[in-house]
Amino acid sequence: MILCSKKIISSISLPLLLCTGIANAASVEDFSRHAQYHNVKISPDGKHLAALATVDGAKRLVFLETDTYKVTYSLNANSKNQAADYYWVNNERVVIQVEQMRGALEKPINMGEIYGLNYDGSKKRMIFGYRSKEGGADGGFLIDKLADDPKHVLIHKRLLSRRSDALTSVVKLNIYNGKEREVKRSPMPSSRFLIDGNGQPRFATGVDKNFKTKMFYSKGKGEPWQAFGKDIAGDFNPIAFAQDNNSIYALKSEDGKPQGLYKYNLGTNEETLLYQSDIADPTRVITSGLNDVYGVRVDEDYPKYIYIDESVKDAQLHKALYQAFKGDSITITSKTDDGEKIIVHVSGDRNPGAFYLFNTKTMKTKHIFNARPWIKANEMAASEPFRIKTKDGLVLNGYLTLPNGKDKNLPTVVLPHGGPQARDYWGYHPQVQMLANAGYAVIQVNFRGSTGYGKTFEEAGFHKWGTKIQDDIILAANYAVQQGISDKNRLCLMGTSFGGYSALQSAIREPELFKCAIGIAGVYDLPMLYNEGDIKTLQWGDAFLDKVLGTDVAVQKLQSPVHHVDKLKAAIFIIHGEDDERAPIEHAEALKASLEAINYPFEWLVKDKEGHGFYNEDNILESNQKILSFLDKHIGS
Numbered sequence: 096m097i098l099c100s101k102k103i104i105s106s107i108s109l110p111l112l113l114c115t116g117i118a119n120a121a122s123v124e125d126f127s128r129h130a131q132y133h134n135v136k137i138s139p140d141g142k143h144l145a146a147l148a149t150v151d152g153a154k155r156l157v158f159l160e161t162d163t164y165k166v167t168y169s170l171n172a173n174s175k176n177q178a179a180d181y182y183w184v185n186n187e188r189v190v191i192q193v194e195q196m197r198g199a200l201e202k203p204i205n206m207g208e209i210y211g212l213n214y215d216g217s218k219k220r221m222i223f224g225y226r227s228k229e230g231g232a233d234g235g236f237l238i239d240k241l242a243d244d245p246k247h248v249l250i251h252k253r254l255l256s257r258r259s260d261a262l263t264s265v266v267k268l269n270i271y272n273g274k275e276r277e278v279k280r281s282p283m284p285s286s287r288f289l290i291d292g293n294g295q296p297r298f299a300t301g302v303d304k305n306f307k308t309k310m311f312y313s314k315g316k317g318e319p320w321q322a323f324g325k326d327i328a329g330d331f332n333p334i335a336f337a338q339d340n341n342s343i344y345a346l347k348s349e350d351g352k353p354q355g356l357y358k359y360n361l362g363t364n365e366e367t368l369l370y371q372s373d374i375a376d377p378t379r380v381i382t383s384g385l386n387d388v389y390g391v392r393v394d395e396d397y398p399k400y401i402y403i404d405e406s407v408k409d410a411q412l413h414k415a416l417y418q419a420f421k422g423d424s425i426t427i428t429s430k431t432d433d434g435e436k437i438i439v440h441v442s443g444d445r446n447p448g449a450f451y452l453f454n455t456k457t458m459k460t461k462h463i464f465n466a467r468p469w470i471k472a473n474e475m476a477a478s479e480p481f482r483i484k485t486k487d488g489l490v491l492n493g494y495l496t497l498p499n500g501k502d503k504n505l506p507t508v509v510l511p512h513g514g515p516q517a518r519d520y521w522g523y524h525p526q527v528q529m530l531a532n533a534g535y536a537v538i539q540v541n542f543r544g545s546t547g548y549g550k551t552f553e554e555a556g557f558h559k560w561g562t563k564i565q566d567d568i569i570l571a572a573n574y575a576v577q578q579g580i581s582d583k584n585r586l587c588l589m590g591t592s593f594g595g596y597s598a599l600q601s602a603i604r605e606p607e608l609f610k611c612a613i614g615i616a617g618v619y620d621l622p623m624l625y626n627e628g629d630i631k632t633l634q635w636g637d638a639f640l641d642k643v644l645g646t647d648v649a650v651q652k653l654q655s656p657v658h659h660v661d662k663l664k665a666a667i668f669i670i671h672g673e674d675d676e677r678a679p680i681e682h683a684e685a686l687k688a689s690l691e692a693i694n695y696p697f698e699w700l701v702k703d704k705e706g707h708g709f710y711n712e713d714n715i716l717e718s719n720q721k722i723l724s725f726l727d728k729h730i731g732s
Contacts, residue, residue, distance in 0.1 A: 207234015561654025
């Protein structure tokens, strides 16, 4: 039981910020809850804070006075709407991206509606979207707060249709009355924009039906779009304008290597390499304002921060915070216009996140609240990076999380990530901590095909979903056995999405190695991806699948678990959402039918109203309880 109850929180008073989450040892219930606090930001003048808090299962936006924590207003969520994210636009007003609970789905959906209100609750209005006064079928997504214009923001306006050929546009939106004016229309469908310091869209990037990236550039206001990048070697991704508006910061790579951070002069075409890792792409750039890039975060193993110019005050401040919090991840969520007060989010492998108010003049830090106040960081398990080398010479990065006080001959869960074009990072993961808390070692490996390590590494997984990628996962399992960490007779696989596919496929590929496999929201029939699910609805969906899977249907079937269940020896548990659009329930049903056809035993948990992974806390809890029971039955001590 936790001492900070939902009843106290729901009163929206001072205890909302003072609850520290004094608790007994963490339970499966603790790992099955959504975060209590999601974000906090300070107003430009520093007088008010805004915070997103989960109350009664929905996110509520609360405004407080910075000095006293007195609540000035609480925007209550309801059964249909809640805040997704929010932004201070001036000293009094915030705009919110609205999430909707639509139809029977448990997880809310962002339909591009934008809501505006003041910190005292006045002047509330839906300023964009189909339920606004203007209405329409478009969604709007904020892309620039226009620092010098306190009454307007820039939004990316687009039709909410995956197959639409309509062009998108940048629109200047009045945050009080919802009036809009188009600034610039995109040169191709589904473009994303890069805005300069004057609020002008200068780059537009999109993906065509052949899954080819195209880039366009405009010299400024009133200037037409023109093709860009044909004379630039390698992949090139503009990410921010410099203060002079004549140069940009860009991520660029050549010959499939990890991306480097460059500064590129648009007038002379000169480029300067600012930083490049031999192993990993930059995770994100760090800025002190809209266009002031002063560093990058890179996740080779642990996160580290590279400061391009340490003479910059914000770089010095960030470095001091990183050192003060002993290597945890640091994000400055917002700061006042004068730079005196900033909000810092800190998180790590054992720390699920905490928010602090830092005064740059007094150099004092004030704790505001913890994202998951019921979790005790000192009771969580540490995640340690490792590296292994494949037979064909690739270096794989991964993370080992061991139960506290144990490091030998452990029951082990191999946890491949989704995607496969994604990657695991060092940090707090509720599922990983739940497993470690229950006594299991956890292996996460960034197998070939993962993003974040350069195009060569990513493309090494193309056409090899069921072969080389699985060999990398199996290699990580064997590594842990060879190190004496994992008991070779107590190995299990578990994953979500592509991880669910991998759990079944690796169990098929190495039937003697794994005692059980848990597939969550998995795809099990690769040719089915062309006919079921939301990938096929994208204009480039078929071209993407051809690129990553190859076009030989016979090879796709060879790499599809649904066609090879006769090779299984592991115990199987299938978990799926009935309304999953990415990996439709047809995948789970096809796997179920194949297992039943050979009378192969399995466990089954399907929940209606759930999509790609469970969202309802009761469903998450039930799933986690059954996962732990299943593991205990097959590999537990």
